[in-house]
Amino acid sequence: MLRRTSLKDIAGKVGVSTALVSYVLNNKKEGRISKEVAEKIREMAAKLNYRPNQIAKSLKTNKTYTIGLIVADISNPFSSGLARVIEDEAEKQGYTVIYCSSDENSQKSARLIDALVNRQADGLIILPPADASDQILGLHDEGIPFVLVDRYFPDIETNWVSLDNYSSTFEAVKHLVGEGYKTIGMVTYKAPQFNLQERKRGYLEGLKINGIDFHRDWLREVDVHNDQKGIENAIQELLSLDKPIDAVLFGNNHVSICGLKFIHGLPVKVPQELAIVAFDETELFDFFYAPLTYIKQPLQQMGLMAISILLDNINNGKTSKQVTMSAELVIRKSTVM
Amino acid sequence: MLRRTSLKDIAGKVGVSTALVSYVLNNKKEGRISKEVAEKIREMAAKLNYRPNQIAKSLKTNKTYTIGLIVADISNPFSSGLARVIEDEAEKQGYTVIYCSSDENSQKSARLIDALVNRQADGLIILPPADASDQILGLHDEGIPFVLVDRYFPDIETNWVSLDNYSSTFEAVKHLVGEGYKTIGMVTYKAPQFNLQERKRGYLEGLKINGIDFHRDWLREVDVHNDQKGIENAIQELLSLDKPIDAVLFGNNHVSICGLKFIHGLPVKVPQELAIVAFDETELFDFFYAPLTYIKQPLQQMGLMAISILLDNINNGKTSKQVTMSAELVIRKSTVM
DNA sequence: CTGAAAGCGCTTACAG
DNA sequence: CTGAAAGCGCTTACAG
Numbered sequence: 001m002l003r004r005t006s007l008k009d010i011a012g013k014v015g016v017s018t019a020l021v022s023y024v025l026n027n028k029k030e031g032r033i034s035k036e037v038a039e040k041i042r043e044m045a046a047k048l049n050y051r052p053n054q055i056a057k058s059l060k061t062n063k064t065y066t067i068g069l070i071v072a073d074i075s076n077p078f079s080s081g082l083a084r085v086i087e088d089e090a091e092k093q094g095y096t097v098i099y100c101s102s103d104e105n106s107q108k109s110a111r112l113i114d115a116l117v118n119r120q121a122d123g124l125i126i127l128p129p130a131d132a133s134d135q136i137l138g139l140h141d142e143g144i145p146f147v148l149v150d151r152y153f154p155d156i157e158t159n160w161v162s163l164d165n166y167s168s169t170f171e172a173v174k175h176l177v178g179e180g181y182k183t184i185g186m187v188t189y190k191a192p193q194f195n196l197q198e199r200k201r202g203y204l205e206g207l208k209i210n211g212i213d214f215h216r217d218w219l220r221e222v223d224v225h226n227d228q229k230g231i232e233n234a235i236q237e238l239l240s241l242d243k244p245i246d247a248v249l250f251g252n253n254h255v256s257i258c259g260l261k262f263i264h265g266l267p268v269k270v271p272q273e274l275a276i277v278a279f280d281e282t283e284l285f286d287f288f289y290a291p292l293t294y295i296k297q298p299l300q301q302m303g304l305m306a307i308s309i310l311l312d313n314i315n316n317g318k319t320s321k322q323v324t325m326s327a328e329l330v331i332r333k334s335t336v337m
Numbered sequence: 338m339l340r341r342t343s344l345k346d347i348a349g350k351v352g353v354s355t356a357l358v359s360y361v362l363n364n365k366k367e368g369r370i371s372k373e374v375a376e377k378i379r380e381m382a383a384k385l386n387y388r389p390n391q392i393a394k395s396l397k398t399n400k401t402y403t404i405g406l407i408v409a410d411i412s413n414p415f416s417s418g419l420a421r422v423i424e425d426e427a428e429k430q431g432y433t434v435i436y437c438s439s440d441e442n443s444q445k446s447a448r449l450i451d452a453l454v455n456r457q458a459d460g461l462i463i464l465p466p467a468d469a470s471d472q473i474l475g476l477h478d479e480g481i482p483f484v485l486v487d488r489y490f491p492d493i494e495t496n497w498v499s500l501d502n503y504s505s506t507f508e509a510v511k512h513l514v515g516e517g518y519k520t521i522g523m524v525t526y527k528a529p530q531f532n533l534q535e536r537k538r539g540y541l542e543g544l545k546i547n548g549i550d551f552h553r554d555w556l557r558e559v560d561v562h563n564d565q566k567g568i569e570n571a572i573q574e575l576l577s578l579d580k581p582i583d584a585v586l587f588g589n590n591h592v593s594i595c596g597l598k599f600i601h602g603l604p605v606k607v608p609q610e611l612a613i614v615a616f617d618e619t620e621l622f623d624f625f626y627a628p629l630t631y632i633k634q635p636l637q638q639m640g641l642m643a644i645s646i647l648l649d650n651i652n653n654g655k656t657s658k659q660v661t662m663s664a665e666l667v668i669r670k671s672t673v674m
Numbered sequence: 675c676t677g678a679a680a681g682c683g684c685t686t687a688c689a690g
Numbered sequence: 691c692t693g694a695a696a697g698c699g700c701t702t703a704c705a706g
Contacts, residue, residue, distance in 0.1 A: 006700085016677085018699085019678080033676080051451070055456065055457045056699035059392050059393050059681095059684085060699085060701050074420055084411050088438075099436060261623070283620075284621060354692070354693045354694075356693060357692060374691085392682090393698090397697080398684085676706085680701100681700100684698090690694105
């Protein structure tokens with residue numbers, strides 16, 4: 001690759017100091033530099049196709065205008081939707097986003113955090129794996145600006161924005177009971193993530209508050225690693241109980257999709273014999289013969305909030321801000337008889 | 338934020354030069370440094386939680402181990418799927434990927450290219466907007482390593498990897514004819530992208546070679562900006578012709594999804610009254626009562642090939658390699674009576 | 675209005 | 691085996 005042109009090259013050609021070139025190209029000291037010289041410098045920069053070396057600039061200014069974003073998997077629609085919101089807003093503010101996928105693996109996430117911090121990212125937005133509390137605590141102690149999204153660790157006081165997961169399922173149960181459903185099951189992952197635990201808690205409390213006795217067979221926690229099969233079995237069992245369930249709640253988007261695929265092939269009638277509440281939004285849910293009622297996360301607002309907190313942290317020093325956002329229950333045919 | 342610890346800090350504490358610290362931490366000159374000193378340095382680095390400043394390193398070495406990836410829209414499954422493949426492979430090779438979405442907008446893509454080049458990305462992988470040939474030519478002239486994916490400009494001799502778009506639709510038509518379909522329509526975007534043009538050409542040639550007279554009403558090119566409505570109208574019209582079509586080919590994934598949603602609500606029977614061939618893969622296609630036959634792009638291979646060409650270019654200087662990959666026609670119920 | 679100079683945190687020939 | 695020094699391409703007080 002050809003050597004790129006530097007400030008020095010321009011300075012040399014025009015016959016001024018690099019300082020001067022830097023000033024005019026950055027519009028510093030405006031009015032205090034003669035118009036002719038400024039003009040010459042700009043012309044030469046254009047002629048030589050000058051591109052400021054952002055790396056050198058960053059080394060000096062200690063700012064990279066880079067934000068690291070660690071999601072679970074960029075090819076998952078929740079992650080990529082969030083990423084897109086963050087990317088757009090970051091660009092407006094002059095930042096570039098680097099994203100990486102942690103695969104819910106805390107070792108990988110530790111590697112990614114290292115890489116991002118070593119690259120001097122100005123701040124991080126992280127959707128942390130379940131067992132990442134140590135690394136998050138480490139980041140916190142190092143004083144590196146970051147905000148957690150979607151999940152957080154109740155023990156670590158730091159910036160985060162999360163869904164009100166508890167209420168999301170609580171409200172869903174309330175709605176189902178209101179529609180006359182009485183035996184309400186839930187299929188979710190067997191996993192320690194705080195957000196999943198909260199959804200489970202919302203489900204259980206929802207039953208209780210609404211005067212329904214929870215039957216322990218109603219809650220099915222499926223192994224993440226064998227999910228399609230596990231979800232199918234869970235649903236099959238829920239429908240084969242002595243008193244089968246008449247409604248089912250899915251704990252996240254992937255469980256919803258797998259579950260729906262299976263139910264699609266069953267003779268059961270939705271919503272007459274079985275009501276369904278899904279999590280997150282997917283085209284699939286519109287497509288089902290009884291369009292699905294689903295719990296909608298405010299992706300857009302979550303992304304914007306995350307970046308706004310992060311930039312505040314970056315620009316104004318240590319902050320500790322926690323934001324909980326409400327889900328919207330989008331009610332459609334799958335839960336209304 | 339606290340000042341991070343630098344080589345100098347370690348050198349100071351241990352009482353050696355920064356040079357020595359650099360050598361041991363980078364495992365240079367192994368065996369030529371006394372074990373005790375090396376040990377001390379490593380201990381101190383760990384104790385002070387040293388993180389090498391990658392920015393400073395890059396300035397010196399002129400390598401950032403960063404690859405820029407510009408897709409159309411990271412929240413589109415084709416883009417995020419490709420991004421994921423590239424991210425994984427890049428990580429294996431020690432590179433980090435920065436991705437951005439161009440929205441098929443050449444001004445935005447120019448801005449992104451600038452930002453990435455100014456950040457000294459070692460190379461770029463680009464899915465270029467239709468009218469980006471100037472900026473691509475510019476990159477080429479600057480000697481910056483890059484490879485185009487999915488689309489390319491026939492006039493610019495540079496690295497690219499693309500689908501054999503022509504054959505993809507050609508084969509689909511051949512299959513349809515083989516199944517007995519005789520009036521075959523196509524719905525696609527009205528857009529100049531080379532890949533779309535090639536798919537159109539494959540469709541037209543497919544008809545010709547297979548002895549079917551093309552009827553000009555069969556080809557519907559829809560405005561990108563009003564796509565759902567436009568696609569619905571197009572399908573409606575194709576089905577209302579004096580001699581209605583008995584098969585339809587969709588020109589890309591988004592057209593396929595919009596089209597399928599509409600057809601789903603129509604009384605027309607698939608595949609008896611209408612065969613459908615979709616483009617790309619989506620869960621939706623499995624879910625339709627007649628699972629869709631679709632044209633499958635080898636995402637994985639395309640991503641791997643792109644990065645392998647790029648790294649070759651980065652490490653071994655100028656290359657010019659063009660790769661065309663075949664699509665696979667996945668035949669299912671929607672085209673088999 | 676303009677320039678000489680220091681320094682950001684590294685790496686790496688070179689000398690000893 | 692180890693260190694002094696130059697330099698990557700910038701920015702920015704400071705001096706004139």
